[in-house]
Amino acid sequence: MAAQTGESASTVLVCGEVRTCLLPTTQALDRRGAAQLLGLRADMYVRVSERPIMHVLSPETLTGVDCRLPASDGSRTRAVGTVIGRAALTEGRLLQTTSYFGLPAVGPDTRRPWGQYLVRPGIVEPFGTLPRKATAAGVLQGARRGELDTGTIAEGLAAQLCRHELLDRRAPFASAPTRLRWVALRTGGDKPAALTNFTLAEDGLRTVKLRLPPDVPASAAAGLCEDLALHDWLLTHVQRMLDDHPFDRADDSRSLAALRPAVTHLLHLWMPRAHVDGALAHLWDTLEAAPGFTRQWQNLVQRIRDQLTLLDLAQCRRAASSKGCEE
Structure with a gap:
């Protein structure tokens, strides 16, 4: 049935x-x-x-x-x-x-x-x-x-x-x-x-x-909770990646390996309310006000971008230094 x-x-x-x-x-x-x-x-x-x-x-x-x-x-x-x-x-x-x-x-x-x-x-x-x-x-x-x-x-x-x-x-x-x-x-x-x-x-x-x-049907509530659970999972795991593998200035490869999964697999998945029933989509406003899901996410994304920028700058400095030594 x-x-x-x-x-x-x-x-x-x-x-x-x-x-x-x-x-x-x-x-x-x-x-x-x-x-x-x-x-x-x-x-x-x-x-x-x-x-x-x-x-x-x-x-x-x-x-x-x-x-x-x-x-x-x-x-x-x-x-x-x-x-x-x-x-x-x-x-x-x-x-x-x-x-x-x-x-x-x-x-x-x-x-x-x-x-x-x-x-x-x-x-x-x-x-x-x-x-x-x-x-x-x-x-x-x-x-x-x-x-x-x-x-x-x-x-x-x-x-x-x-x-x-x-x-x-x-x-x-x-x-x-x-x-x-x-x-x-x-x-x-x-x-x-x-x-x-x-x-x-x-x-x-x-x-x-x-x-x-x-x-409002029960399926709509289930859909809302699926959306909340998905974005909570993303927040939890990107935060964990940053906490477990802090930026290592002495080892670019280690830092890149820690950041790569987030950039490759997760950052593009953040899209609250994309598949939430219209009758319940406004309930996301509660989580945006406190604890502030999207603010937390944007902060994590900015931290990743900042670390990638620092890695790029460090690589450029080493490349310039190596070129100067050769000359």
Whole structure:
């Protein structure tokens, strides 16, 4: 059964997780290779966008779940339904896998036949009343054993794709994946969409809290969080390259080797909101105000350019000195 991008307006909470990593292959995939990699379903097309930056989005898949929901207050609410999974590839280089689902305020007291869950893709129904705030907090804290874990679903999809025969499993530089967990509470009345919290935790974990109007589909929230996760990954890794390999005036080759991956593979990927639903694109303004994603990025890019300029000047001086000695 094909997954649909829209979900019932009766949902009061949407939850998901995004995994972002460098595609393990020497050369970035072109449009055809990216579409082949992300062809998760034979009966649905891969979506390819080449402007303003190449972005390839897989068809959606469904994973059936029947387990407890995470909850910060220790409640043990059982839920049944389907979780949507999908993958995206940016410029043939950065892979993202996402899983997400929506929850209604109240579900049935008994389990329905599976067919009734399949006709509502991406909906997970609680038994009885949903402890909304406790579930949202529990998702952000992380699922425990026996609880619904969107991260495991996203990680499994990433592992599947990274084993694809198209890939030579030789990444152009060392990197680490990041995880972004998100929850979106549905708003009532005329309250607009909002990004209320963005945090950096240890071990590559980020968390995001959103307010989402009832007419904005869960897929739009997933797309926004994918965009945030991608640009956070870029910031994290370019910063790490500069911190781990400081400019070495005595060894130009070492400095160039440290800067080359950023210049060759990453600097051209910065394009916030390029593939975010128009209803949520303005939420980037929150991150531009504080912590200031693009200001941070521009500072990193300028540091790289300054170091390249210094390297060029040093090489010119050595060349001039060597020429003077020969004369």
